[in-house]
Amino acid sequence: MSRPAKVGVTGSAGFIGSHLCDRLLAEGREVVGIDDFSHGSPSNMSTFAAHPNFTFAELDCRDALRVRRTFAGCDALVHLAAEKIPRYGGALKTLQANVAGAESLYEAALALDAQVVVASTSDVYGNATPPFAEDDALTLGPPTTRRWAYATSKLYDEHVALAMAAEQGLRVKILRFFGSYGPRNNPSWWGGPQAAFFEILLDGKLMDIHGDGRQVRTFTFVTDTVDGVVRTLDTPEAEGEVINIGGDEPTTIFRLAHEAQAALGLSGPLRARMVPYEQIGGRYQDVRCRIPDTTKAFELLGFRAEVSLSDGLAVTAAWHRERREQIAAAGLGVASVA
Incomplete structure (x- = not known):
């Protein structure tokens, strides 16, 4: 089977989606992007919006009929559009949104006889014992805690995809992402702790470290995440599989705060404050340790993250500064972190 020549991407104006489009177009492939700009931005597509091999439609991925029509002729689809962890509501x-969007893409993939790569999340592991392997038991928290709504929606998407593969012939590959970060990330908590830390520090304020800051996370620079997606697209043996895509450098949130401050060249004591979980609301629960077992990704895809945390944060910090300089030059205000 040859590698996909025409790829449809949901969330093409988003963080990972825009970097994926850059990569696919650089490889000479055709790309069809869709986004409703609920979280993505047209500026994220500025590097490729005018590319002759790129076409774009502004639409909601839940609009199944339009999605199918827009992606006509694609031999592969990558579903990245999603809502994330409802920290403060939603x-x-x-x-x-996540359930309806995924089902829309699955129906399109079946109708077009296209493979579909689905972005899932490390959050589905919940409080399982790390390192997380793809066949490990999952340990989600109770439905009375809203933060588990995201994990539940993504786990449901996985189950539906695999059931449709078994019963209807859906050609699906499922990727569980671990902490992707980098340039173009949403400059708020939506974009993860790095984005929030950089923006808060550049505002001259204190970073919020939830709980005790000893939570362990494994972060993945966006070019590595995209490399995992592309390798999956081009690996027929990945069909029907669930695969972790993540880095191999676990770090505590407390250390991440130190690294973010250093990446901005800010000296002195750590500019942070501790925020108890009780202040977040919604019976918030956190995951103490999130580390992937990437054996399967290496053996099946030849994937291994290449960008170190310090190098990735340096590039990301520079992007945050540049973003603010561009906004200032345009005479616009910088939105505060929510």
Whole structure:
């Protein structure tokens, strides 16, 4: 089977989606992107919007009929559009949008006889014992805690995809991402702790470290995440598989805060404050340790993350500064972190 020549990407104006489009177009492939700009930005597509091999449609991925028509002729689809962890509210929106969006893409892939790569999340492991392997038991928290709505929606998407593969012939590959970060990330908590830390520090304020800061996370620079997606697209043996895509440099949130401050060249004591979980609301629960077992990704895809955390944070910090300089030059205000 040859590598996909024409790829449809949902969330093409988003963080990972825009970097994926850059990569696919650089490889000479055709790309069809869709986004409703609910979280993505047209500026993220500035490097490729005018590319002769790129076409774009502004639409909601839940609009199944338009999605199928827009992706006509694609031999592969990558589903990245999604709502994320409802930190301050929006659990119902997260559940409904993620389930409906995925089912829309699965139906399109079946109708077009296209393979579909689905972005899932490390959050589905919940409080399982790390390092997380793809066949490990999953340990989600209770439905009375809204932060688990995201994991539940993504786990449901996985189950539906695999059931449709078994019963209807859906050609699906499922990727569980671990902490992707880098340039173009949403400059708020939506974009993860790095984005929030950089923006807060550049505002001259204190970073919020939730809980005790000893939570362990494994972060993945966006070019590595994209490399995992492309390798999956081009590996027929990945069909029907669930695969972790993540880095191999676990770090505590407390250390991440130190690294973010250093990446901005800010000296002195750590500019942070500790925020108890009780102040977040919604019976918030956190995951203490999130580390992937990437054996399967290496053996099946030849994937291994290449960018170190310090190098990735340096590039990301520079992007945050440049973003603010561009906004200032345009005479616009910088939105505060929510």
